[in-house]
Amino acid sequence: MTAAAPSQDVLTTDLYEATMCLAYLREGMTGEATFSLFVRRVPPGRGFLVAAGLESALDHLARLRVGPAEVAAFAAVMNRPPEELAVLDGLEFRGEVRAVPEGRVVLAGEPLLEVTAPLPQAQLAETILLNQVSHRTAVAAKAARCVLAARGRPVVDFALRRTHGTEAGHAMARIGALTGFAGTSDVAAAHHLGLPAIGTMAHSYIEAYEDEETAFRAFARAHPGPVTLLADTYDTEEGVRTAARVLRDLGLGPGCAVRLDSGDLGELARRSRRILDEAGLPEVEITVSGGLDEYAIDRLVRSGAPIDTFAVGTKAGVAADAPYLDSAYKLVAYEGRPVMKLSHAKVTRPAPKQVFRRPGLRDTLALRDEPVPPGAEPLLETVMRDGRRTGPKPSLAAARRRFEADLAQLPEAARRIDDPEPPEAQISGPLSRLTDEVRGRLERRMAALRER
Amino acid sequence: MTAAAPSQDVLTTDLYEATMCLAYLREGMTGEATFSLFVRRVPPGRGFLVAAGLESALDHLARLRVGPAEVAAFAAVMNRPPEELAVLDGLEFRGEVRAVPEGRVVLAGEPLLEVTAPLPQAQLAETILLNQVSHRTAVAAKAARCVLAARGRPVVDFALRRTHGTEAGHAMARIGALTGFAGTSDVAAAHHLGLPAIGTMAHSYIEAYEDEETAFRAFARAHPGPVTLLADTYDTEEGVRTAARVLRDLGLGPGCAVRLDSGDLGELARRSRRILDEAGLPEVEITVSGGLDEYAIDRLVRSGAPIDTFAVGTKAGVAADAPYLDSAYKLVAYEGRPVMKLSHAKVTRPAPKQVFRRPGLRDTLALRDEPVPPGAEPLLETVMRDGRRTGPKPSLAAARRRFEADLAQLPEAARRIDDPEPPEAQISGPLSRLTDEVRGRLERRMAALRER
Numbered sequence: 001m002t003a004a005a006p007s008q009d010v011l012t013t014d015l016y017e018a019t020m021c022l023a024y025l026r027e028g029m030t031g032e033a034t035f036s037l038f039v040r041r042v043p044p045g046r047g048f049l050v051a052a053g054l055e056s057a058l059d060h061l062a063r064l065r066v067g068p069a070e071v072a073a074f075a076a077v078m079n080r081p082p083e084e085l086a087v088l089d090g091l092e093f094r095g096e097v098r099a100v101p102e103g104r105v106v107l108a109g110e111p112l113l114e115v116t117a118p119l120p121q122a123q124l125a126e127t128i129l130l131n132q133v134s135h136r137t138a139v140a141a142k143a144a145r146c147v148l149a150a151r152g153r154p155v156v157d158f159a160l161r162r163t164h165g166t167e168a169g170h171a172m173a174r175i176g177a178l179t180g181f182a183g184t185s186d187v188a189a190a191h192h193l194g195l196p197a198i199g200t201m202a203h204s205y206i207e208a209y210e211d212e213e214t215a216f217r218a219f220a221r222a223h224p225g226p227v228t229l230l231a232d233t234y235d236t237e238e239g240v241r242t243a244a245r246v247l248r249d250l251g252l253g254p255g256c257a258v259r260l261d262s263g264d265l266g267e268l269a270r271r272s273r274r275i276l277d278e279a280g281l282p283e284v285e286i287t288v289s290g291g292l293d294e295y296a297i298d299r300l301v302r303s304g305a306p307i308d309t310f311a312v313g314t315k316a317g318v319a320a321d322a323p324y325l326d327s328a329y330k331l332v333a334y335e336g337r338p339v340m341k342l343s344h345a346k347v348t349r350p351a352p353k354q355v356f357r358r359p360g361l362r363d364t365l366a367l368r369d370e371p372v373p374p375g376a377e378p379l380l381e382t383v384m385r386d387g388r389r390t391g392p393k394p395s396l397a398a399a400r401r402r403f404e405a406d407l408a409q410l411p412e413a414a415r416r417i418d419d420p421e422p423p424e425a426q427i428s429g430p431l432s433r434l435t436d437e438v439r440g441r442l443e444r445r446m447a448a449l450r451e452r
Numbered sequence: 453m454t455a456a457a458p459s460q461d462v463l464t465t466d467l468y469e470a471t472m473c474l475a476y477l478r479e480g481m482t483g484e485a486t487f488s489l490f491v492r493r494v495p496p497g498r499g500f501l502v503a504a505g506l507e508s509a510l511d512h513l514a515r516l517r518v519g520p521a522e523v524a525a526f527a528a529v530m531n532r533p534p535e536e537l538a539v540l541d542g543l544e545f546r547g548e549v550r551a552v553p554e555g556r557v558v559l560a561g562e563p564l565l566e567v568t569a570p571l572p573q574a575q576l577a578e579t580i581l582l583n584q585v586s587h588r589t590a591v592a593a594k595a596a597r598c599v600l601a602a603r604g605r606p607v608v609d610f611a612l613r614r615t616h617g618t619e620a621g622h623a624m625a626r627i628g629a630l631t632g633f634a635g636t637s638d639v640a641a642a643h644h645l646g647l648p649a650i651g652t653m654a655h656s657y658i659e660a661y662e663d664e665e666t667a668f669r670a671f672a673r674a675h676p677g678p679v680t681l682l683a684d685t686y687d688t689e690e691g692v693r694t695a696a697r698v699l700r701d702l703g704l705g706p707g708c709a710v711r712l713d714s715g716d717l718g719e720l721a722r723r724s725r726r727i728l729d730e731a732g733l734p735e736v737e738i739t740v741s742g743g744l745d746e747y748a749i750d751r752l753v754r755s756g757a758p759i760d761t762f763a764v765g766t767k768a769g770v771a772a773d774a775p776y777l778d779s780a781y782k783l784v785a786y787e788g789r790p791v792m793k794l795s796h797a798k799v800t801r802p803a804p805k806q807v808f809r810r811p812g813l814r815d816t817l818a819l820r821d822e823p824v825p826p827g828a829e830p831l832l833e834t835v836m837r838d839g840r841r842t843g844p845k846p847s848l849a850a851a852r853r854r855f856e857a858d859l860a861q862l863p864e865a866a867r868r869i870d871d872p873e874p875p876e877a878q879i880s881g882p883l884s885r886l887t888d889e890v891r892g893r894l895e896r897r898m899a900a901l902r903e904r
Contacts, residue, residue: 011640012618014610015651018639023653023674029660077642077649119660126654130613131621139616158466161582162776164591164616165623166464169583171616187470188463190529197529199467201475202578204783207791208481208571211897222475234794235898242901314776323775324614324766331656339659342686445663446687449694 006073009063013127018074018088021120025087031335033119034352036111037129039137043322047420048410050144050403051100051112052175053136055393058097058384060128065092093121097384100355103178103399104379105406107425109365110355111380112137119334126329134327135168140175142319144407146312147180149297149417154182154309156198158289159317172317178399182309193396200228200259212239216246226255228287231272232262240272244279257285257308265290266305273306287311293320298417340438349431350438355379361409366428458525461515465579470526470540473572477539483787485571486804488563489581491589495774499872500862502596502855503552503564504627505588507845510549510836512580517544545573549836552807555630555851556831557858559877561817562807563832564589571786578781586779588623594771595631596859598764601749601869606634606761608650610741611769624769630851634761645848652680652711664691668698678707680739683724684714692724696731709737709760717742718757725758739763745772750869792890794898801883802890807831813861818880
């Protein structure tokens, strides 16, 4: 017994991980297990996924250690005396993790990561790995599509107010950085990750003053240098004219912008551009926001609207049209024996794996130890050994470069905004043969059982 | 300057809250402001919303204090010398919050909360209030529909692995408790909130053993007392037969269950029930899981499938079909002057408000200080004054009772699972007249500006 507060990192798990670990440890089932975390299907409206969430997942794994306080907490929620759970004391993650680095494009069925560890350790890691990787990979795919739709124009993240909590908001800011966003409104993320912080003013700011002009001038006094003025509180064109007058009076221009947050953004951007140009402010830019996603950005860009920056929020931050992935964390080997599940549509492929990528994102899903085919590159790298990272945390900039390199290789059908078609990984001969062999063995055993 | 780490609570904000506060404080714009947080529209597929997120939002507000470390961080992300932001030092939330208590049913346009505070304080609170309340209210509406669909059968929360991060997972567990769930798989939430923790075993658990029977027996040895056995790893009916044999051998029965996680759950439940009954185990229950939401639960219940417990995960935890709400935090009064926004579809109503509820959930949106009509009950209560809670944190049990009481009053059209129709709040005469008056005043002013 101890009075220390139990670790949130350890307790942030589905109860069944603990109940299974207890059975494993009691039975001496501590042989080496490999689990594979992958996404079964790329959701409709996505032509690819983007690996994300690995780094925070590894941070959690490194802190995964069950001590007396956590045993007491598990015992309490199981309504059992802590003594009966004593075997959990000292359980910690000391395993190996092989993973696709963040930022890489991934396809259905490809392991995002594989954990190899004594069975109870690998099991205890399940919930947190799925939680971190599924969510962030889903949002990264959405964010990447916003960047694709903007075709080189800056996209910035305004999602924090509508993400599923603050952790998800900070994750979105980081995912934006990973997928090529130009900045975030989230001060904590900007400060912590060294990202450009973006922010202007709310409608309430304008409304608090007697009129727009007074509000704009007060803002410019408080923020010497370039400012972005929100123009659509009352009447957008009038607001842009007022903004133009204030900027001209103050001798401002380059680096400044007006923001439009409602209405027909394409048409209003055109009219705003005309007003700004006629006011002699051709360098004042136009930022738009308000319910944007890749579809809206795509329409605006294709319409030729003179928009310089797209601020995306809610719909990217919650991956609104595909807010979850059909991810799985499946046992694929135990004590060297390849393992799979038979039931219904959820059949999985056995054994530890590797993904070999050829130019043009032609991928092959293979057994871990197959030789690397000529001209191919293996995607999974060893990132943790004995429960410790094998190297320093990779930089966000490196992840972003990986994303950009993979994106450039993506076939047009996968990149397009409307009805994208995800490429499919081929299955290697050895993996295909092993799948058939294990399935055959399991089916024969089930048949024998039924005849009993 | 200070070496202390800045508070994450303060920095978890959109940058523009800080840029606006800076302008307000420099200009002496510190008059009393009231902001109203409401949802503009109930999303399709929802007949009502359920207030949630207030308690964690208040916890954040109580910690909202800008000191030198936070000033330095704001200055860093703005690329400005901290001295220029010195006026932010000491800014903290000392305002009043009136709110609808958690668990109550709310409708479109009804304030979930109103903040009255000096303008910079009320502005600084915006991001975190929207973040906590929008997400949790969206998920609570989804969770409530799952409970409705189950018509009295227990519903439990298995969402943690696919929520948008761990904070969202813990929030889901709490929201489940608020809306009548019977338990959660999330150990941290169960431990912290005193909820029943629910958990069984994964398919990997079965696969790690030589066969199902060995796996079941090992589990029962580790967990004396009632167990739930996962039956669908290889062949569901065979799995249920094996589970029945093990339970009978061990003399188990009451409190035990089999879990089905794939396939045609209704048909498999019927066959499983028959197998269990024939094995003399009528009291062994059937739990189903796997991609469930209110629609699936509704179909299963209406089909008469002999299912005892529904475990819902992903789709409830991310509110999959409506993962965000069109929420707003709008300035409605400044220095006693009612304020509103005109632009486009986003017109808001001015002035601080109250909601009067009559039996049958007939609501009237009114001005804050209108007299309570006979037979009506005001929904917004003062929950924070001078930046401190006015009383102890209300219990989850109390919130759940409020939810159940409101749910019982909800019209059938709002309760139904398919194509629900949300009731609409009426607008009181005084609020309607004030809206017209303020709009008229703003429109006259805009017309005058255009003629200039």
